[in-house]
Amino acid sequence: MLERIARERVATLFLVTVIVLLLVGMAAPGFLSARTASIIWSNGLVLMLVALGIFPVILTRNIDVSGGSVLGLSAVTLGLTVNAGAPLPVGIAAALGAGAAAGALNGGLVALLGVPSIVATLGTLGLFRGVMLIATGGEWIEELPQGVKDLADKGFFGLSAIGIVALAVIVVVWLVLRTRRGRWIFAVGDNREAARHLGLPVRRIEFFAFVWAGLMYAIAGIAFAAQIGFVPNQAGSGLELRAIAALVLGGISLLGGVGSVAGVVIGVIFFTSIDTALVFLKIPAYWNDLIGGAMLLAVLLIDGRLRIALEARDRAARYRRGGTQPSKSRDLEEAA
Amino acid sequence: MTSVLAELGRVSKSYGNVPVLKGVDFEVRAGEVHALLGGNGAGKSTLMKILAGLIAPSAGRVSIGGAPLSPATPAQAQAMGLYLVPQEAHIFPNQSVLENICIGLPRRAEAYRTRIRDLIAELGVALSPDAKASTLEIADRQVVEILRGLVREAKVLILDEPTSALTPHEVETLFERMRALRETGHGLVFISHKLHELRAVSDRITVLRDGYVMHSAKMSESGDAEILAAMSPGVGALRERRADRARAERKTLEVTGLCGEGFVDISFDLHHGEVLGLTGVVGAGRTELAETLVGLRPRAGGKIALEGRPFLARTPREAVRQNVVILSEDRQQYGLFLDAPLFWNTSSLVHYLLPFVLRPSAERARFEGYRKTLGIKCETADQPVRSLSGGNQQKVLLSKCLAAKPRVLILDEPTRGVDVGARNDIYELIEQLADAGTAVLLISSDFDEVVRLSDRIAVMAGGHLVGALAGGSSTDEIAQLAFESKEAAHA
Numbered sequence: 051m052l053e054r055i056a057r058e059r060v061a062t063l064f065l066v067t068v069i070v071l072l073l074v075g076m077a078a079p080g081f082l083s084a085r086t087a088s089i090i091w092s093n094g095l096v097l098m099l100v101a102l103g104i105f106p107v108i109l110t111r112n113i114d115v116s117g118g119s120v121l122g123l124s125a126v127t128l129g130l131t132v133n134a135g136a137p138l139p140v141g142i143a144a145a146l147g148a149g150a151a152a153g154a155l156n157g158g159l160v161a162l163l164g165v166p167s168i169v170a171t172l173g174t175l176g177l178f179r180g181v182m183l184i185a186t187g188g189e190w191i192e193e194l195p196q197g198v199k200d201l202a203d204k205g206f207f208g209l210s211a212i213g214i215v216a217l218a219v220i221v222v223v224w225l226v227l228r229t230r231r232g233r234w235i236f237a238v239g240d241n242r243e244a245a246r247h248l249g250l251p252v253r254r255i256e257f258f259a260f261v262w263a264g265l266m267y268a269i270a271g272i273a274f275a276a277q278i279g280f281v282p283n284q285a286g287s288g289l290e291l292r293a294i295a296a297l298v299l300g301g302i303s304l305l306g307g308v309g310s311v312a313g314v315v316i317g318v319i320f321f322t323s324i325d326t327a328l329v330f331l332k333i334p335a336y337w338n339d340l341i342g343g344a345m346l347l348a349v350l351l352i353d354g355r356l357r358i359a360l361e362a363r364d365r366a367a368r369y370r371r372g373g374t375q376p377s378k379s380r381d382l383e384e385a386a
Numbered sequence: 387m388t389s390v391l392a393e394l395g396r397v398s399k400s401y402g403n404v405p406v407l408k409g410v411d412f413e414v415r416a417g418e419v420h421a422l423l424g425g426n427g428a429g430k431s432t433l434m435k436i437l438a439g440l441i442a443p444s445a446g447r448v449s450i451g452g453a454p455l456s457p458a459t460p461a462q463a464q465a466m467g468l469y470l471v472p473q474e475a476h477i478f479p480n481q482s483v484l485e486n487i488c489i490g491l492p493r494r495a496e497a498y499r500t501r502i503r504d505l506i507a508e509l510g511v512a513l514s515p516d517a518k519a520s521t522l523e524i525a526d527r528q529v530v531e532i533l534r535g536l537v538r539e540a541k542v543l544i545l546d547e548p549t550s551a552l553t554p555h556e557v558e559t560l561f562e563r564m565r566a567l568r569e570t571g572h573g574l575v576f577i578s579h580k581l582h583e584l585r586a587v588s589d590r591i592t593v594l595r596d597g598y599v600m601h602s603a604k605m606s607e608s609g610d611a612e613i614l615a616a617m618s619p620g621v622g623a624l625r626e627r628r629a630d631r632a633r634a635e636r637k638t639l640e641v642t643g644l645c646g647e648g649f650v651d652i653s654f655d656l657h658h659g660e661v662l663g664l665t666g667v668v669g670a671g672r673t674e675l676a677e678t679l680v681g682l683r684p685r686a687g688g689k690i691a692l693e694g695r696p697f698l699a700r701t702p703r704e705a706v707r708q709n710v711v712i713l714s715e716d717r718q719q720y721g722l723f724l725d726a727p728l729f730w731n732t733s734s735l736v737h738y739l740l741p742f743v744l745r746p747s748a749e750r751a752r753f754e755g756y757r758k759t760l761g762i763k764c765e766t767a768d769q770p771v772r773s774l775s776g777g778n779q780q781k782v783l784l785s786k787c788l789a790a791k792p793r794v795l796i797l798d799e800p801t802r803g804v805d806v807g808a809r810n811d812i813y814e815l816i817e818q819l820a821d822a823g824t825a826v827l828l829i830s831s832d833f834d835e836v837v838r839l840s841d842r843i844a845v846m847a848g849g850h851l852v853g854a855l856a857g858g859s860s861t862d863e864i865a866q867l868a869f870e871s872k873e874a875a876h877a
């Protein structure tokens with residue numbers, strides 16, 4: 051049992067999360083409640099969506115650091131269109147369109163023009179933020195209509211509309227990665243040359259991973275706007291790095307080809323739980339980064355050590371098989 | 387007249403302004419195995435990659451099943467019924483063997499499980515479909531590539547040096563599969579540097595040299611001398627084994643009761659100036675033994691002495707410092723820095739001897755020396771190793787080991803993918819090294835090579851040293867020892 055848990059990064063992390071939550075629960079009575087769970091879920095929504103967006107990009111051994119900017123751009127697109135009097139569905143469609151277009155630009159640069167993804171998305175990170183600032187003239191967008199804010203209101207089983215969308219996205223990614231073509235995404239990240247040799251549409255897969263990411267950032271942007279009711283001009287800034295950290299924590303390899311949806315979800319929840327717990331423990335918010343970073347390092351370090359130990363044991367076991375029969379060796383000198 | 391399944395017409399290819407292929411015609415017919423032969427860098431792999439849509443030709447026509455290959459992509463070539471098993475195995479390390487084989491096929495991997503299990507049994511290799519591919523050794527990876535080709539049942543199957551890491555037994559079973567495919571009207575292309583292998587299965591032979599077709603005819607109508615002359619003018623057949631030499635009394639390496647990963651209780655002496663052949667079937671534990679000697683793997687027990695003094699290398703660095711050097715069987719993964727210039731690779735083992743501020747001119751000169759002795763075919767000393775043909779990469783690997791002035795040189799499959807001419811050169815070089823006093827441990831699955839070079843021969847199976855033979859024993863004796871012991875180990 052313990053062995054199984056140790057082998058699966060996701061299980062390890064799940065266990066750590068549960069332990070942390072229980073400890074906080076003991077220190078601050080009232081923490082362990084359905085209400086806290088609901089808070090963690092809604093606090094983590096935006097990060098979850100961004101992480102689910104970057105996830106397939108990283109699986110293909112690329113990286114996308116423009117997420118925060120695309121999120122901001124989409125939120126602003128939504129704000130500007132609805133504040134100009136357009137109906138909400140039009141605003142949402144415009145935001146999604148902006149996200150997809152941004153993703154297509156990233157994807158085009160990487161998959162079609164062959165620009166390394168870190169270079170391409172570092173460039174578009176600035177570009178998209180710039181477009182957004184120009185569109186708003188550097189102002190914040192305030193007083194979003196009630197319709198937008200309603201998207202974040204609890205309804206069905208205590209889930210908001212955006213909460214339901216996020217759940218649906220999790221299920222969709224999980225399903226897609228289980229298909230035959232879903233494997234291709236892993237394959238491209240695992241060995242790009244091999245994928246090309248086997249006739250997989252490598253460039254198309256990379257391109258769609260980026261477009262998917264753009265769409266997810268857009269949904270995250272809408273969720274962001276709905277939750278806080280306005281769009282500051284630094285909306286989403288720095289979120290991509292938090293998302294990547296959550297992915298790494300959840301066992302998604304930055305070298306591509308390895309990772310699971312469960313890992314994404316648990317990674318994000320772990321991060322958000324820490325923030326939420328700190329609030330409960332009345333630790334000032336400016337401690338969050340330090341504690342979050344320290345926890346990240348601790349988990350990765352322990353996990354890495356564990357993995358090395360397990361591997362050494364596996365190796366020993368593999369070679370012990372068939373190796374311990376009584377010696378049949380003859381000394382070479384006899385025959386020669 | 388048999389029908390033509392795939393055809394290349396006046397195909398040319400240049401890299402920059404270096405021409406590699408200069409108007410080559412080639413065809414694959416139904417029910418035929420077409421042998422493709424040529425020295426290292428002659429353009430065989432390039433030609434086949436063009437046929438498979440992996441490389442765009444500079445000029446010329448490519449057609450499969452009578453229709454032009456367009457767009458020229460591997461996916462299109464496969465859709466048109468052509469599959470290339472590449473020279474260097476491409477695997478997905480994080481996926482299982484089964485997934486590795488089945489990816490890109492129309493159905494889910496599980497649907498092919500029984501078929502693949504049958505093929506594995508037929509080839510007689512020990513490969514588990516559920517093993518993670520990153521744990522596979524080079525021969526097994528090559529088997530994965532071959533299985534990819536076989537399970538796809540492509541109308542045209544191209545095998546680019548599939549046998550270079552296999553032992554004769556596996557080679558023979560592969561040949562049986564190839565013959566069966568031929569009977570059912572498939573067309574095959576078979577590339578190998580071993581003429582006897584080509585003769586065993588091929589109906590037709592084409593010889594490439596410097597980007598031209600030098601010879602193309604029925605196999606039965608082509609004599610060895612004719613083929614070799616077409617390959618490269620001045621090269622004769624492999625020269626004979628040289629006469630037995632008296633063994634020096636001085637023991638360079640003494641191994642007693644060595645145990646480690648995949649082998650137990652290995653004892654042998656390696657004398658000054660001796661070539662000791664170490665052979666056996668794939669998975670016998672030879673590579674593990676070699677890697678343990680130089681500190682790449684942990685040692686579980688036993689003693690090693692170098693020139694009479696205890697020798698303990700915990701890292702390859704310590705081994706190199708005492709001039710104990712290994713040439714890895716897996717040049718792409720462990721041997722070479724593929725994107726670094728050639729001359730960096732040559733100096734890479736002796737980097738600790740280099741001055742604090744590097745002097746590239748000296749390193750280039752060192753490379754230039756080896757380029758001449760080994761006949762490495764390249765443009766400049768600055769080009770990346772990746773851009774060399776497979777056999778020439780192997781020579782660069784050899785130059786790296788020689789630069790370390792080895793006292794003990796462990797060669798793990800030193801001529802994998804090397805052409806006949808260069809093989810002669812390398813054999814001569816090994817003999818010269820031995821004459822100069824280097825103790826050579828030669829690991830090879832090529833029994834002919836072992837017989838050709840060794841002063842003594844040791845055979846391993848299932849992690850044990852199962853026998854020793856005098857130099858000059860026949861390959862049959864070796865095969866008998868290796869396979870019998872393998873059966874015994876399995877029973």
Ligand SMILES: Nc1ncnc2c1ncn2[C@@H]1O[C@H](COP(=O)(O)OP(=O)(O)OP(=O)(O)O)[C@@H](O)[C@H]1O
Nearest residue numbers: 401406426427428429430431432773774775776777
């Ligand atoms: N990407 C590249 N850039 C420059 N030159 C290249 C590149 N790829 C191959 N070449 C050159 O093309 C020539 C033919 O290479 P190819 O791999 O086709 O030879 P080969 O006949 O398969 O040889 P081998 O028997 O060693 O496998 C070589 O001289 C090689 O250096």
Ligand SMILES: [Mg+2]
Nearest residue numbers: 430431473776
């Ligand atoms: Mg080749």
